[in-house]
Amino acid sequence: MEELLSILKNLKPGVDFTAQTDLIGDHILDSMSVVMLVGELNDTFDIEITPVDVVPENFKTVDTIYAMIQRLSDD
Amino acid sequence: MKNILQYLEKSAALHPEKVLFADADTAVCYESFIRKAMAVGTAIASPRGERNRPIAVMMPRSVENLIAMMGVVYSGNFYVVIDSEMPRARVEKIFQTLCPAAVLLPEAWKEERQQWAPEIPFFTYEACAGTHIDSALLENIRRTMVDTDPLYALFTSGSTGTPKGAVLSHRNVIAYSKWFTEAFGISEKTVFANQTPFYFSMSVSDIYATLRAGATLHIIPKSLFSFPVKLIEFLNARRVNTIYWVPSALCIVANWKVLDYAMPDFLEKVLFAGEVMPVRQLNYWIEKLPDAMFANLFGPTETTDICTYYIVNRKFADTDTLPIGGACDNCNVFIIRQDGKEALPGEEGELYVRGPFVGMGYYNDPEKTAAAFVQNPLQSAYPELIYKTGDLVRENERGELMYISRRDFQIKHMGYRIELSEIEAAAGAIPQITACAAVYDREHERILLVYQGSRLEAGDLYQALAKRLPAYMLPGKCIRVKAMPYNQNGKIDRTWLRDNLSVLGRIPAAVS
Numbered sequence: 001m002e003e004l005l006s007i008l009k010n011l012k013p014g015v016d017f018t019a020q021t022d023l024i025g026d027h028i029l030d031s032m033s034v035v036m037l038v039g040e041l042n043d044t045f046d047i048e049i050t051p052v053d054v055v056p057e058n059f060k061t062v063d064t065i066y067a068m069i070q071r072l073s074d075d
Numbered sequence: 076m077k078n079i080l081q082y083l084e085k086s087a088a089l090h091p092e093k094v095l096f097a098d099a100d101t102a103v104c105y106e107s108f109i110r111k112a113m114a115v116g117t118a119i120a121s122p123r124g125e126r127n128r129p130i131a132v133m134m135p136r137s138v139e140n141l142i143a144m145m146g147v148v149y150s151g152n153f154y155v156v157i158d159s160e161m162p163r164a165r166v167e168k169i170f171q172t173l174c175p176a177a178v179l180l181p182e183a184w185k186e187e188r189q190q191w192a193p194e195i196p197f198f199t200y201e202a203c204a205g206t207h208i209d210s211a212l213l214e215n216i217r218r219t220m221v222d223t224d225p226l227y228a229l230f231t232s233g234s235t236g237t238p239k240g241a242v243l244s245h246r247n248v249i250a251y252s253k254w255f256t257e258a259f260g261i262s263e264k265t266v267f268a269n270q271t272p273f274y275f276s277m278s279v280s281d282i283y284a285t286l287r288a289g290a291t292l293h294i295i296p297k298s299l300f301s302f303p304v305k306l307i308e309f310l311n312a313r314r315v316n317t318i319y320w321v322p323s324a325l326c327i328v329a330n331w332k333v334l335d336y337a338m339p340d341f342l343e344k345v346l347f348a349g350e351v352m353p354v355r356q357l358n359y360w361i362e363k364l365p366d367a368m369f370a371n372l373f374g375p376t377e378t379t380d381i382c383t384y385y386i387v388n389r390k391f392a393d394t395d396t397l398p399i400g401g402a403c404d405n406c407n408v409f410i411i412r413q414d415g416k417e418a419l420p421g422e423e424g425e426l427y428v429r430g431p432f433v434g435m436g437y438y439n440d441p442e443k444t445a446a447a448f449v450q451n452p453l454q455s456a457y458p459e460l461i462y463k464t465g466d467l468v469r470e471n472e473r474g475e476l477m478y479i480s481r482r483d484f485q486i487k488h489m490g491y492r493i494e495l496s497e498i499e500a501a502a503g504a505i506p507q508i509t510a511c512a513a514v515y516d517r518e519h520e521r522i523l524l525v526y527q528g529s530r531l532e533a534g535d536l537y538q539a540l541a542k543r544l545p546a547y548m549l550p551g552k553c554i555r556v557k558a559m560p561y562n563q564n565g566k567i568d569r570t571w572l573r574d575n576l577s578v579l580g581r582i583p584a585a586v587s
Binding site for chain 2: 036
């Protein structure tokens, strides 16, 4: 979780990610940051996020992103 | 036909209830679109009978935005769509040149934005759309309009940083949309999905081909390009059969290999323009949709949108470059060498465009107009203005035009004349690279290759490039970025790259 928060902090400095309830709806993550974030998560956690995983529900909050990483790491 | 509204009215008479435009939340049929546009036209028509004045339309990309645009046309004026997210300083710069007669915007923005230009009357869309239609007034306006009246002006960024506003007439769009609908078989069965913003010339094709053919156009919410499977689901839910996107948008789908997971079941035509389409990503689309039509369109805002096109009719290797084909119907192009003579087949020169697609010039800018809209250099017997595109092209052995580069992108490096686009084509063919741009770093006299993709050992990357490029064209430095910067039209932002060479190596989150 700490690693994830530090990636997000690097991506969008100044945002308190733990307090956010809708990263997509509130336009905190735009299309470019989603692409960058996915690349970063793939590299850091050694997972493969496929297009099927790239849906708003998985990127809504820090918790949903974290849940996705855990699910993909188990595979 | 002499007025673009006649196409709208003719299509509406044929099928009034059919959906004309739709966005994520709203859909409007032909008949009610016309009624709302007439209400807006009544509200902003000049009580003193003035015509052909610029009206700035500053609204979110939506059905209402399109109603506002056509409302301006009903009022006997021409519209100028302003990016609603554009910073105030740039809007002010445009307004200095444009001096709009009025600004049309949503109620919610009026209070704040009115301060941007207190001397200009601001109309809210809500009030205009609720106005009682004055048919006699609108008929009167229509009676005095001619097909050479301006329809819109589009501001593009000039290389000097001062935006210039290309003015296009009803006649331009009538001639242009005739070619577009005929060349690609656009009919009342066509369902478009619009990707490009309304302040970008490519949307002109979407909008006016739709009106002319009695088709339907769906506005894709921008956020769907972040979630590619959702994007395909949207295309299927709206039964979209035709798309005309920038290559960067098509590459998002190809790079994610989205079509391995979801197929656009109704898609028949895939058209693209605005930047060079990398062949590797195009081949992915063709492999997945072998029966679809693919076409590469080419042209500037100043020739309405396009002047040449190529319908893909043979296989291309990933390292090939697509032709830009030949001139559109009722449009004529020719190539002028540096010495002012017409180029022979195979010779390189600047592309010139002649005919009714050629716009009227730049608004309030006689200097820039005179530099680009010039007398036909091949004849001096009668006045004939043609447009100099600033694009370098040559004819290949098949008689097709090949795009080389912008005249101002051609660089001299170690005495060699180099096309940066050739370096991009070579790099783009490397499987690990999903997007790239070559820029020239004048300060250090070296070529920089900025790329997005999986990590590549520098040695492997150079080896792959050296197989395809002569030594003098090899980049002096390659920089991997997590994501390429894109401009507001969705194209790779080369201007930003050129202006930010020094910081490129120093953003840890964006660059590695």
